[in-house]
Amino acid sequence: MESIARLLQFIPRYDALPGIVRALLPVLVSCVVIFAALAIAVLFAVWLERKVSAHIQDRLGPMYVGGWHGWAQTLADALKLLLKEDIVPASADRLLYKMAPFIVFLGAFAAFVVVPFGASSFVSDLNIGVLYIVAVGSLSVIGIIMAGWASNNKYSLYGGMRAAAQIISYEIPSTIAIMTVIIPVGSLSMVDIVNAQKGGIQHWFLFRNPFIFLAFIVYFIASLAEVNRTPFDIPEAESELVAGYHTEYSGMRFAFFFLAEYANMFLVASVATTLFLGGWTQIIPASIVPQLVPGPILFFLKVLVIIFLQMWLRWSLPRLRVDQLMYLSWKVLLPISLVLVLSVGWLAVYW
């Protein structure tokens, strides 16, 4: 936000504006910037998902819209959804029903406030950044339960309940896995975490010690479950629950659920990038190769690698059963992450 505030100084007679405008304008502008970037990234990710899934299944995927490999397909889909009727079921809880998609999206969107995209391109450097992401990121559960409940549809409610059970269960191992990074850094601030990994690939936490490498795998699995992706997509299991919590939604509200799902993917991928892959820092140390690629682009590339990993897993694994899901969370990931955090703590104290 500081850099945006500095940019805004170039507006003629900016200092003459009322104090409240000067206080709120940078906030608004950074919101718009993040929203626009997120929307474009989501459109791209949806296209990529369709392409990756198609090629894994020996198909081609979208090929027509826009000319080159159907690049405008998601744009066309989004436009179509904008024009669709916004249907509210007769016996739905209208207020909750209408609010739910925005609350789901809010959880993903607000968390981007503390994600450092580059050396100075972040909205805010909260000193409790990671805690903030974990807290705000779980807001979406409330939205999902709201959507499931307000739709007044048994499949929606089932989806909402399953999502709640799943996301709350997997929050624990993912947060504990995050702690393995916080222990060596000694700070919850995302910027501090990135700065601790400066100087090339060997300084990334992923490769710094084997316990954190395992913690990355634990975090990755848990984050998959948190964003309701296959193999953990029982909340929207299409073979059982129609579409889960967003069964009744249509038009732009459905699009918002979709946007939130992919924004959440980007969120967990950027958290994983920041914590384990060194955020915006260079891959090769500056002493060997000059730092030519700008930080934000590098950050986006690293995020894309993780997103691709998520898609790859999605199209290679079948959906887990509910009991298998809970088994994985409570009996596998939780003990492993506890052992890992203890080992990292032991290393931090006695090494």
Added chain:
Amino acid sequence: MLNYFKNLGLGSVTVLKSMGVAWRHLFTRSVTLQYPTEKWTMPERSRARLFNKIEDCIGCGQCVRACPTNCITIKTEKRGKDEPEIFASDGTAIKLRTLTYDIDMALCCYCGLCTFSCPTHCLTMTGEYEYSVYDKDEHIYHFAEDKLATSKAPKEKVEIA
């Protein structure tokens, strides 16, 4: 306890295996054919739209009798004694004037029995398979209409409604 770790190891290995399979397929050639721009080459003897080379038709009506769905309508009259003799391309004398030769392709079941029974081999099945229309009546192909007017149709001219 040992079983727990065995399961864990097996799970990890199978996940990696399935990811390997997915990775291999990511780079295999897609089987999709981009239909309107690319098309299958039809087999040599594929059975699709019927075509009657009306100059060779002797109006015998064998095809009508062979057709299981009665999709061929044929109407003929005797040619006059004073008219010059004409022959089909295989030498068979054409004794009947074919006034109407209509095939309703909407009824056709593509069995090809009519083509086997045709004595002059003028009725054939072509490889043409893209002839969907908006009106069902447009599927009735008139092969003999302009033979009425000129008594001999210009070559290869078939009115396709």
